Amino acid sequence: MAKFATYYFQYIHGFGPHEWEDRQRHLAALFDGDRNVVFGEGTPTEEQMAEGMPYKRVFEHRVYHLRNYPDIIVMQIANSIDVPMEKNFEHKVVKNEPLLFVIIDNREGVRTVAIQNRREAFSAPKRVADILAEKINKVLYYQHCYSLKILPEYYPEDLFKAWEEQQRNANALRFPSSYEMADDEIMRKVEELKTEGKEFFDDRLIPSILAMATEAKKAKYKGKYTVMPEDKKTALYVDKTTVYMRNLLTLARATGEPVEIVTKGGTTFRCFVESDGDNTDKIVHSQFDDRLLEMLFKGKRPDGERAEREDIDKAETKIMEMLNGMKHVSEDVEAEENAA
Structure with missing residues:
Protein backbone atom coordinates (compact mmCIF):
# COMPACT_ATOMS: atom_id res chain seq x y z
CA MET A 1 0.00 0.00 0.00
CA GLU A 153 -4.69 19.84 3.04
CA TYR A 154 -4.18 19.74 6.81
CA TYR A 155 -6.14 17.94 9.47
CA PRO A 156 -8.45 20.45 11.16
CA GLU A 157 -7.27 20.95 14.73
CA ASP A 158 -10.58 20.45 16.52
CA LEU A 159 -13.34 17.95 15.71
CA PHE A 160 -16.01 19.88 17.60
CA LYS A 161 -15.28 23.10 15.74
CA ALA A 162 -15.49 21.35 12.36
CA TRP A 163 -18.56 19.38 13.44
CA GLU A 164 -20.36 22.53 14.52
CA GLU A 165 -19.57 24.13 11.16
CA GLN A 166 -20.79 21.10 9.22
CA GLN A 167 -23.50 19.68 11.47
CA ARG A 168 -26.42 20.71 9.26
CA ASN A 169 -24.84 18.66 6.47
CA ALA A 170 -23.20 15.98 8.63
CA ASN A 171 -24.52 12.52 7.84
CA ALA A 172 -22.08 10.27 9.73
CA LEU A 173 -18.93 10.06 11.81
CA ARG A 174 -16.31 7.37 11.23
CA PHE A 175 -14.05 6.38 14.11
CA PRO A 176 -10.92 4.21 13.76
CA SER A 177 -11.26 0.57 14.78
CA SER A 178 -7.57 -0.39 14.89
CA TYR A 179 -4.78 1.28 16.85
CA GLU A 180 -0.99 1.44 16.70
CA MET A 181 -0.72 1.91 20.48
CA ALA A 182 -0.83 -1.06 22.85
CA ASP A 183 -4.01 -1.48 24.92
CA ASP A 184 -2.30 -0.74 28.25
CA GLU A 185 -0.71 2.40 26.77
CA ILE A 186 -4.13 3.55 25.55
CA MET A 187 -5.71 2.98 28.97
CA ARG A 188 -2.92 4.96 30.68
CA LYS A 189 -3.60 7.84 28.28
CA VAL A 190 -7.34 7.59 29.00
CA GLU A 191 -6.68 7.88 32.75
CA GLU A 192 -4.62 11.02 32.12
CA LEU A 193 -7.44 12.54 30.06
CA LYS A 194 -10.01 11.86 32.78
CA THR A 195 -8.06 14.08 35.16
CA GLU A 196 -8.76 17.04 32.84
CA GLY A 197 -12.40 16.94 33.93
CA LYS A 198 -13.93 17.45 30.49
CA GLU A 199 -17.53 16.31 30.13
CA PHE A 200 -17.04 14.02 27.14
CA PHE A 201 -14.27 11.78 28.57
CA ASP A 202 -15.71 8.35 29.48
CA ASP A 203 -13.98 4.94 29.57
CA ARG A 204 -16.78 2.54 30.54
CA LEU A 205 -16.97 0.91 27.09
CA ILE A 206 -13.33 1.28 26.01
CA PRO A 207 -12.05 -2.11 27.32
CA SER A 208 -14.78 -3.85 25.28
CA ILE A 209 -14.01 -1.76 22.19
CA LEU A 210 -10.31 -2.59 22.47
CA ALA A 211 -11.10 -6.29 22.86
CA MET A 212 -13.15 -6.13 19.63
CA ALA A 213 -10.29 -4.32 17.87
CA THR A 214 -7.81 -6.99 18.99
CA GLU A 215 -9.98 -9.82 17.66
CA ALA A 216 -10.53 -7.95 14.37
CA LYS A 217 -6.77 -7.54 13.96
CA LYS A 218 -6.19 -11.25 14.65
CA ALA A 219 -8.74 -12.16 11.98
CA LYS A 220 -7.19 -9.63 9.55
CA TYR A 221 -10.30 -7.47 9.39
CA LYS A 222 -10.07 -3.75 8.83
CA GLY A 223 -12.92 -1.32 9.23
CA LYS A 224 -14.27 1.73 11.03
CA TYR A 225 -17.01 2.41 13.56
CA THR A 226 -19.62 4.40 11.64
CA VAL A 227 -22.07 6.48 13.66
CA MET A 228 -25.21 7.67 11.87
CA PRO A 229 -28.56 9.11 13.06
CA GLU A 230 -31.35 6.54 13.24
CA ASP A 231 -33.42 8.65 10.86
CA LYS A 232 -31.32 9.03 7.69
CA LYS A 233 -33.03 12.33 6.88
CA THR A 234 -31.84 13.85 10.14
CA ALA A 235 -28.52 15.67 10.42
CA LEU A 236 -25.93 14.35 12.89
CA TYR A 237 -25.75 17.15 15.44
CA VAL A 238 -22.89 17.59 17.89
CA ASP A 239 -23.22 15.03 20.71
CA LYS A 240 -21.01 15.06 23.82
CA THR A 241 -23.59 13.49 26.14
CA THR A 242 -24.35 9.88 25.19
CA VAL A 243 -22.21 7.14 26.75
CA TYR A 244 -21.53 5.56 23.35
CA MET A 245 -20.31 8.78 21.73
CA ARG A 246 -18.30 9.86 24.77
CA ASN A 247 -16.38 6.57 24.75
CA LEU A 248 -15.62 6.78 21.03
CA LEU A 249 -14.47 10.39 21.41
CA THR A 250 -12.29 9.50 24.40
CA LEU A 251 -10.66 6.60 22.56
CA ALA A 252 -9.96 8.70 19.46
CA ARG A 253 -8.46 11.45 21.66
CA ALA A 254 -6.31 9.00 23.59
CA THR A 255 -4.91 7.29 20.49
CA GLY A 256 -4.41 10.51 18.50
CA GLU A 257 -6.36 9.03 15.60
CA PRO A 258 -8.44 11.29 13.31
CA VAL A 259 -12.22 11.09 13.13
CA GLU A 260 -13.98 11.49 9.77
CA ILE A 261 -17.07 13.68 9.32
CA VAL A 262 -19.04 12.53 6.28
CA THR A 263 -21.50 15.03 4.80
CA LYS A 264 -24.69 14.32 2.85
CA GLY A 265 -22.87 15.27 -0.34
CA GLY A 266 -20.19 12.63 0.26
CA THR A 267 -17.38 15.01 1.28
CA THR A 268 -15.18 13.76 4.12
CA PHE A 269 -13.47 15.96 6.71
CA ARG A 270 -10.73 14.34 8.82
CA CYS A 271 -10.28 15.90 12.26
CA PHE A 272 -8.52 15.30 15.54
CA VAL A 273 -10.79 15.44 18.59
CA GLU A 274 -8.80 18.31 20.09
CA SER A 275 -5.83 20.42 19.18
CA ASP A 276 -2.64 18.62 20.13
CA GLY A 277 0.89 19.89 19.74
CA ASP A 278 2.00 16.52 18.35
CA ASN A 279 -0.83 16.22 15.84
CA THR A 280 -1.65 19.67 14.48
CA ASP A 281 -0.61 20.78 11.00
CA LYS A 282 -0.17 17.24 9.71
CA ILE A 283 -0.99 16.78 6.05
CA VAL A 284 -3.90 14.43 5.41
CA HIS A 285 -2.76 11.09 3.96
CA SER A 286 -4.74 8.29 2.36
CA GLN A 287 -3.69 4.69 1.74
CA PHE A 288 -4.07 3.21 -1.75
CA ASP A 289 -2.80 0.17 -3.62
CA ASP A 290 -0.39 1.67 -6.17
CA ARG A 291 -0.36 -1.62 -8.09
CA LEU A 292 -3.84 -0.71 -9.35
CA LEU A 293 -2.42 2.54 -10.73
CA GLU A 294 0.45 0.64 -12.39
CA MET A 295 -2.15 -1.59 -14.04
CA LEU A 296 -3.67 1.42 -15.82
CA PHE A 297 -0.35 2.13 -17.54
CA LYS A 298 0.99 -1.40 -18.02
CA GLY A 299 -2.29 -3.11 -18.91
CA LYS A 300 -1.41 -5.99 -16.58
CA ARG A 301 -2.93 -7.04 -13.27
CA PRO A 302 -0.74 -7.24 -10.13
CA ASP A 303 -0.45 -11.01 -10.77
CA GLY A 304 1.06 -10.35 -14.22
CA GLU A 305 -1.96 -11.43 -16.23
CA ARG A 306 -3.49 -9.20 -18.89
CA ALA A 307 -5.89 -6.67 -17.39
CA GLU A 308 -9.43 -7.03 -18.74
CA ARG A 309 -11.96 -4.21 -18.97
CA GLU A 310 -13.57 -5.46 -15.76
CA ASP A 311 -10.22 -5.16 -13.94
CA ILE A 312 -9.74 -1.60 -15.19
CA ASP A 313 -13.29 -0.65 -14.15
CA LYS A 314 -12.74 -2.01 -10.63
CA ALA A 315 -9.46 -0.08 -10.31
CA GLU A 316 -11.11 3.13 -11.50
CA THR A 317 -13.95 2.66 -9.03
CA LYS A 318 -11.47 2.32 -6.15
CA ILE A 319 -9.67 5.47 -7.32
CA MET A 320 -12.99 7.32 -7.28
CA GLU A 321 -13.73 6.05 -3.77
CA MET A 322 -10.42 7.44 -2.53
CA LEU A 323 -10.95 10.79 -4.28
CA ASN A 324 -14.50 11.13 -2.96
CA GLY A 325 -13.08 10.64 0.53
CA MET A 326 -10.59 13.51 0.10
CA LYS A 327 -12.72 15.75 -2.15
CA HIS A 328 -11.68 19.40 -2.02
CA VAL A 329 -14.18 21.76 -3.58
CA SER A 330 -13.46 25.23 -4.96
CA GLU A 331 -11.63 27.70 -2.72
CA ASP A 332 -10.45 30.03 -5.48
CA VAL A 333 -9.48 33.61 -4.73
CA GLU A 334 -12.23 35.22 -6.78
CA ALA A 335 -11.60 38.88 -5.89
CA GLU A 336 -9.15 40.77 -8.07
CA GLU A 337 -5.83 41.48 -6.41
CA ASN A 338 -5.03 45.05 -5.44
CA ALA A 339 -2.50 46.26 -7.96
CA ALA A 340 -1.36 49.12 -5.72
Whole structure:
Protein backbone atom coordinates (compact mmCIF):
# COMPACT_ATOMS: atom_id res chain seq x y z
CA MET A 1 0.00 0.00 0.00
CA ALA A 2 1.19 3.51 -0.81
CA LYS A 3 0.53 6.77 1.03
CA PHE A 4 -0.93 9.72 -0.84
CA ALA A 5 -0.73 13.23 0.59
CA THR A 6 -3.75 15.45 -0.04
CA TYR A 7 -3.12 18.74 -1.84
CA TYR A 8 -5.45 21.03 -3.76
CA PHE A 9 -5.40 23.70 -6.47
CA GLN A 10 -6.30 27.26 -5.57
CA TYR A 11 -6.78 29.54 -8.58
CA ILE A 12 -5.76 33.18 -8.12
CA HIS A 13 -7.90 35.75 -9.96
CA GLY A 14 -5.34 38.36 -11.11
CA PHE A 15 -5.92 41.63 -12.93
CA GLY A 16 -8.03 41.09 -16.08
CA PRO A 17 -7.67 37.32 -16.59
CA HIS A 18 -8.73 35.82 -19.91
CA GLU A 19 -11.50 33.18 -19.79
CA TRP A 20 -11.38 32.85 -15.98
CA GLU A 21 -14.61 30.84 -16.09
CA ASP A 22 -12.83 28.16 -18.19
CA ARG A 23 -9.88 27.69 -15.81
CA GLN A 24 -10.54 23.99 -15.25
CA ARG A 25 -10.68 23.43 -19.01
CA HIS A 26 -7.32 25.19 -19.34
CA LEU A 27 -5.82 22.86 -16.72
CA ALA A 28 -7.27 19.81 -18.46
CA ALA A 29 -5.62 20.90 -21.74
CA LEU A 30 -2.19 20.77 -20.09
CA PHE A 31 -2.74 17.10 -19.22
CA ASP A 32 -4.51 16.09 -22.41
CA GLY A 33 -1.39 14.21 -23.50
CA ASP A 34 2.09 13.32 -22.28
CA ARG A 35 3.81 16.11 -24.28
CA ASN A 36 1.50 19.06 -23.68
CA VAL A 37 3.61 20.40 -20.85
CA VAL A 38 7.21 19.77 -19.71
CA PHE A 39 8.18 19.71 -16.03
CA GLY A 40 11.71 20.37 -14.89
CA GLU A 41 14.11 22.65 -13.05
CA GLY A 42 17.33 24.56 -13.62
CA THR A 43 18.66 26.63 -16.52
CA PRO A 44 19.53 24.46 -19.55
CA THR A 45 23.04 24.43 -21.01
CA GLU A 46 23.64 25.69 -24.54
CA GLU A 47 23.70 22.09 -25.78
CA GLN A 48 20.38 21.36 -24.06
CA MET A 49 18.84 24.54 -25.48
CA ALA A 50 19.95 23.47 -28.94
CA GLU A 51 18.12 20.19 -28.37
CA GLY A 52 14.97 22.08 -27.37
CA MET A 53 15.16 21.23 -23.66
CA PRO A 54 13.63 24.03 -21.54
CA TYR A 55 15.27 22.85 -18.30
CA LYS A 56 18.58 21.48 -17.11
CA ARG A 57 16.73 18.54 -15.56
CA VAL A 58 13.52 17.31 -17.14
CA PHE A 59 11.10 15.17 -15.15
CA GLU A 60 9.44 12.84 -17.63
CA HIS A 61 5.76 12.11 -17.09
CA ARG A 62 2.89 10.09 -18.52
CA VAL A 63 -0.82 10.68 -18.14
CA TYR A 64 -3.86 8.43 -18.05
CA HIS A 65 -7.48 9.63 -18.04
CA LEU A 66 -9.96 7.32 -16.35
CA ARG A 67 -12.21 5.78 -18.99
CA ASN A 68 -15.38 6.19 -16.96
CA TYR A 69 -14.37 9.52 -15.40
CA PRO A 70 -12.24 11.43 -17.94
CA ASP A 71 -11.87 14.46 -15.64
CA ILE A 72 -9.76 12.29 -13.31
CA ILE A 73 -6.11 12.37 -14.38
CA VAL A 74 -3.56 9.82 -13.18
CA MET A 75 0.04 10.82 -13.81
CA GLN A 76 3.39 9.13 -13.38
CA ILE A 77 6.28 11.56 -12.89
CA ALA A 78 9.89 10.39 -12.69
CA ASN A 79 12.88 12.02 -11.05
CA SER A 80 16.21 12.16 -12.86
CA ILE A 81 19.01 11.09 -10.55
CA ASP A 82 22.69 10.61 -11.42
CA VAL A 83 24.04 7.55 -9.60
CA PRO A 84 27.85 7.16 -9.47
CA MET A 85 29.13 3.61 -9.64
CA GLU A 86 32.26 1.62 -10.38
CA LYS A 87 32.46 -1.03 -13.08
CA ASN A 88 35.62 -2.75 -14.32
CA PHE A 89 37.70 -0.39 -12.13
CA GLU A 90 36.20 2.67 -13.83
CA HIS A 91 33.96 5.36 -12.39
CA LYS A 92 30.70 5.77 -14.26
CA VAL A 93 27.47 7.68 -13.81
CA VAL A 94 24.19 5.97 -14.60
CA LYS A 95 20.71 7.44 -14.72
CA ASN A 96 18.10 6.33 -12.24
CA GLU A 97 14.51 7.48 -12.78
CA PRO A 98 12.34 6.43 -9.81
CA LEU A 99 8.74 7.53 -10.24
CA LEU A 100 5.62 8.20 -8.25
CA PHE A 101 1.93 8.78 -8.96
CA VAL A 102 -0.06 12.00 -8.90
CA ILE A 103 -3.87 11.93 -9.18
CA ILE A 104 -5.70 15.11 -10.17
CA ASP A 105 -9.45 15.37 -9.61
CA ASN A 106 -10.53 17.98 -12.13
CA ARG A 107 -14.28 17.39 -11.93
CA GLU A 108 -16.40 20.54 -12.01
CA GLY A 109 -15.72 22.61 -8.88
CA VAL A 110 -13.25 20.05 -7.46
CA ARG A 111 -9.58 20.91 -6.83
CA THR A 112 -8.04 17.77 -5.31
CA VAL A 113 -4.45 16.68 -6.01
CA ALA A 114 -3.23 13.41 -4.44
CA ILE A 115 0.57 13.04 -4.46
CA GLN A 116 2.24 9.75 -3.59
CA ASN A 117 4.67 10.01 -0.69
CA ARG A 118 7.60 7.98 -2.09
CA ARG A 119 11.02 9.09 -0.90
CA GLU A 120 12.82 6.88 -3.42
CA ALA A 121 11.54 9.22 -6.11
CA PHE A 122 11.19 12.66 -4.50
CA SER A 123 12.12 13.81 -1.01
CA ALA A 124 8.54 14.87 -0.17
CA PRO A 125 5.15 15.44 -1.85
CA LYS A 126 5.71 19.20 -1.43
CA ARG A 127 8.66 19.01 -3.81
CA VAL A 128 6.41 17.46 -6.45
CA ALA A 129 3.72 20.06 -5.79
CA ASP A 130 6.27 22.84 -6.27
CA ILE A 131 7.52 21.35 -9.55
CA LEU A 132 4.00 21.06 -10.92
CA ALA A 133 2.91 24.51 -9.73
CA GLU A 134 5.96 26.28 -11.15
CA LYS A 135 5.33 25.12 -14.72
CA ILE A 136 1.53 25.23 -14.65
CA ASN A 137 1.69 28.79 -13.32
CA LYS A 138 3.98 29.94 -16.12
CA VAL A 139 1.66 28.56 -18.78
CA LEU A 140 -1.60 29.78 -17.26
CA TYR A 141 -0.31 33.26 -16.49
CA TYR A 142 1.26 33.67 -19.94
CA GLN A 143 -1.85 32.44 -21.78
CA HIS A 144 -4.68 33.61 -19.49
CA CYS A 145 -3.26 36.13 -16.95
CA TYR A 146 -4.20 34.19 -13.81
CA SER A 147 -2.24 31.86 -11.59
CA LEU A 148 -2.67 29.02 -9.12
CA LYS A 149 -1.15 27.48 -6.02
CA ILE A 150 -0.93 23.83 -5.01
CA LEU A 151 -1.53 23.79 -1.26
CA PRO A 152 -1.49 20.98 1.33
CA GLU A 153 -4.69 19.84 3.04
CA TYR A 154 -4.18 19.74 6.81
CA TYR A 155 -6.14 17.94 9.47
CA PRO A 156 -8.45 20.45 11.16
CA GLU A 157 -7.27 20.95 14.73
CA ASP A 158 -10.58 20.45 16.52
CA LEU A 159 -13.34 17.95 15.71
CA PHE A 160 -16.01 19.88 17.60
CA LYS A 161 -15.28 23.10 15.74
CA ALA A 162 -15.49 21.35 12.36
CA TRP A 163 -18.56 19.38 13.44
CA GLU A 164 -20.36 22.53 14.52
CA GLU A 165 -19.57 24.13 11.16
CA GLN A 166 -20.79 21.10 9.22
CA GLN A 167 -23.50 19.68 11.47
CA ARG A 168 -26.42 20.71 9.26
CA ASN A 169 -24.84 18.66 6.47
CA ALA A 170 -23.20 15.98 8.63
CA ASN A 171 -24.52 12.52 7.84
CA ALA A 172 -22.08 10.27 9.73
CA LEU A 173 -18.93 10.06 11.81
CA ARG A 174 -16.31 7.37 11.23
CA PHE A 175 -14.05 6.38 14.11
CA PRO A 176 -10.92 4.21 13.76
CA SER A 177 -11.26 0.57 14.78
CA SER A 178 -7.57 -0.39 14.89
CA TYR A 179 -4.78 1.28 16.85
CA GLU A 180 -0.99 1.44 16.70
CA MET A 181 -0.72 1.91 20.48
CA ALA A 182 -0.83 -1.06 22.85
CA ASP A 183 -4.01 -1.48 24.92
CA ASP A 184 -2.30 -0.74 28.25
CA GLU A 185 -0.71 2.40 26.77
CA ILE A 186 -4.13 3.55 25.55
CA MET A 187 -5.71 2.98 28.97
CA ARG A 188 -2.92 4.96 30.68
CA LYS A 189 -3.60 7.84 28.28
CA VAL A 190 -7.34 7.59 29.00
CA GLU A 191 -6.68 7.88 32.75
CA GLU A 192 -4.62 11.02 32.12
CA LEU A 193 -7.44 12.54 30.06
CA LYS A 194 -10.01 11.86 32.78
CA THR A 195 -8.06 14.08 35.16
CA GLU A 196 -8.76 17.04 32.84
CA GLY A 197 -12.40 16.94 33.93
CA LYS A 198 -13.93 17.45 30.49
CA GLU A 199 -17.53 16.31 30.13
CA PHE A 200 -17.04 14.02 27.14
CA PHE A 201 -14.27 11.78 28.57
CA ASP A 202 -15.71 8.35 29.48
CA ASP A 203 -13.98 4.94 29.57
CA ARG A 204 -16.78 2.54 30.54
CA LEU A 205 -16.97 0.91 27.09
CA ILE A 206 -13.33 1.28 26.01
CA PRO A 207 -12.05 -2.11 27.32
CA SER A 208 -14.78 -3.85 25.28
CA ILE A 209 -14.01 -1.76 22.19
CA LEU A 210 -10.31 -2.59 22.47
CA ALA A 211 -11.10 -6.29 22.86
CA MET A 212 -13.15 -6.13 19.63
CA ALA A 213 -10.29 -4.32 17.87
CA THR A 214 -7.81 -6.99 18.99
CA GLU A 215 -9.98 -9.82 17.66
CA ALA A 216 -10.53 -7.95 14.37
CA LYS A 217 -6.77 -7.54 13.96
CA LYS A 218 -6.19 -11.25 14.65
CA ALA A 219 -8.74 -12.16 11.98
CA LYS A 220 -7.19 -9.63 9.55
CA TYR A 221 -10.30 -7.47 9.39
CA LYS A 222 -10.07 -3.75 8.83
CA GLY A 223 -12.92 -1.32 9.23
CA LYS A 224 -14.27 1.73 11.03
CA TYR A 225 -17.01 2.41 13.56
CA THR A 226 -19.62 4.40 11.64
CA VAL A 227 -22.07 6.48 13.66
CA MET A 228 -25.21 7.67 11.87
CA PRO A 229 -28.56 9.11 13.06
CA GLU A 230 -31.35 6.54 13.24
CA ASP A 231 -33.42 8.65 10.86
CA LYS A 232 -31.32 9.03 7.69
CA LYS A 233 -33.03 12.33 6.88
CA THR A 234 -31.84 13.85 10.14
CA ALA A 235 -28.52 15.67 10.42
CA LEU A 236 -25.93 14.35 12.89
CA TYR A 237 -25.75 17.15 15.44
CA VAL A 238 -22.89 17.59 17.89
CA ASP A 239 -23.22 15.03 20.71
CA LYS A 240 -21.01 15.06 23.82
CA THR A 241 -23.59 13.49 26.14
CA THR A 242 -24.35 9.88 25.19
CA VAL A 243 -22.21 7.14 26.75
CA TYR A 244 -21.53 5.56 23.35
CA MET A 245 -20.31 8.78 21.73
CA ARG A 246 -18.30 9.86 24.77
CA ASN A 247 -16.38 6.57 24.75
CA LEU A 248 -15.62 6.78 21.03
CA LEU A 249 -14.47 10.39 21.41
CA THR A 250 -12.29 9.50 24.40
CA LEU A 251 -10.66 6.60 22.56
CA ALA A 252 -9.96 8.70 19.46
CA ARG A 253 -8.46 11.45 21.66
CA ALA A 254 -6.31 9.00 23.59
CA THR A 255 -4.91 7.29 20.49
CA GLY A 256 -4.41 10.51 18.50
CA GLU A 257 -6.36 9.03 15.60
CA PRO A 258 -8.44 11.29 13.31
CA VAL A 259 -12.22 11.09 13.13
CA GLU A 260 -13.98 11.49 9.77
CA ILE A 261 -17.07 13.68 9.32
CA VAL A 262 -19.04 12.53 6.28
CA THR A 263 -21.50 15.03 4.80
CA LYS A 264 -24.69 14.32 2.85
CA GLY A 265 -22.87 15.27 -0.34
CA GLY A 266 -20.19 12.63 0.26
CA THR A 267 -17.38 15.01 1.28
CA THR A 268 -15.18 13.76 4.12
CA PHE A 269 -13.47 15.96 6.71
CA ARG A 270 -10.73 14.34 8.82
CA CYS A 271 -10.28 15.90 12.26
CA PHE A 272 -8.52 15.30 15.54
CA VAL A 273 -10.79 15.44 18.59
CA GLU A 274 -8.80 18.31 20.09
CA SER A 275 -5.83 20.42 19.18
CA ASP A 276 -2.64 18.62 20.13
CA GLY A 277 0.89 19.89 19.74
CA ASP A 278 2.00 16.52 18.35
CA ASN A 279 -0.83 16.22 15.84
CA THR A 280 -1.65 19.67 14.48
CA ASP A 281 -0.61 20.78 11.00
CA LYS A 282 -0.17 17.24 9.71
CA ILE A 283 -0.99 16.78 6.05
CA VAL A 284 -3.90 14.43 5.41
CA HIS A 285 -2.76 11.09 3.96
CA SER A 286 -4.74 8.29 2.36
CA GLN A 287 -3.69 4.69 1.74
CA PHE A 288 -4.07 3.21 -1.75
CA ASP A 289 -2.80 0.17 -3.62
CA ASP A 290 -0.39 1.67 -6.17
CA ARG A 291 -0.36 -1.62 -8.09
CA LEU A 292 -3.84 -0.71 -9.35
CA LEU A 293 -2.42 2.54 -10.73
CA GLU A 294 0.45 0.64 -12.39
CA MET A 295 -2.15 -1.59 -14.04
CA LEU A 296 -3.67 1.42 -15.82
CA PHE A 297 -0.35 2.13 -17.54
CA LYS A 298 0.99 -1.40 -18.02
CA GLY A 299 -2.29 -3.11 -18.91
CA LYS A 300 -1.41 -5.99 -16.58
CA ARG A 301 -2.93 -7.04 -13.27
CA PRO A 302 -0.74 -7.24 -10.13
CA ASP A 303 -0.45 -11.01 -10.77
CA GLY A 304 1.06 -10.35 -14.22
CA GLU A 305 -1.96 -11.43 -16.23
CA ARG A 306 -3.49 -9.20 -18.89
CA ALA A 307 -5.89 -6.67 -17.39
CA GLU A 308 -9.43 -7.03 -18.74
CA ARG A 309 -11.96 -4.21 -18.97
CA GLU A 310 -13.57 -5.46 -15.76
CA ASP A 311 -10.22 -5.16 -13.94
CA ILE A 312 -9.74 -1.60 -15.19
CA ASP A 313 -13.29 -0.65 -14.15
CA LYS A 314 -12.74 -2.01 -10.63
CA ALA A 315 -9.46 -0.08 -10.31
CA GLU A 316 -11.11 3.13 -11.50
CA THR A 317 -13.95 2.66 -9.03
CA LYS A 318 -11.47 2.32 -6.15
CA ILE A 319 -9.67 5.47 -7.32
CA MET A 320 -12.99 7.32 -7.28
CA GLU A 321 -13.73 6.05 -3.77
CA MET A 322 -10.42 7.44 -2.53
CA LEU A 323 -10.95 10.79 -4.28
CA ASN A 324 -14.50 11.13 -2.96
CA GLY A 325 -13.08 10.64 0.53
CA MET A 326 -10.59 13.51 0.10
CA LYS A 327 -12.72 15.75 -2.15
CA HIS A 328 -11.68 19.40 -2.02
CA VAL A 329 -14.18 21.76 -3.58
CA SER A 330 -13.46 25.23 -4.96
CA GLU A 331 -11.63 27.70 -2.72
CA ASP A 332 -10.45 30.03 -5.48
CA VAL A 333 -9.48 33.61 -4.73
CA GLU A 334 -12.23 35.22 -6.78
CA ALA A 335 -11.60 38.88 -5.89
CA GLU A 336 -9.15 40.77 -8.07
CA GLU A 337 -5.83 41.48 -6.41
CA ASN A 338 -5.03 45.05 -5.44
CA ALA A 339 -2.50 46.26 -7.96
CA ALA A 340 -1.36 49.12 -5.72
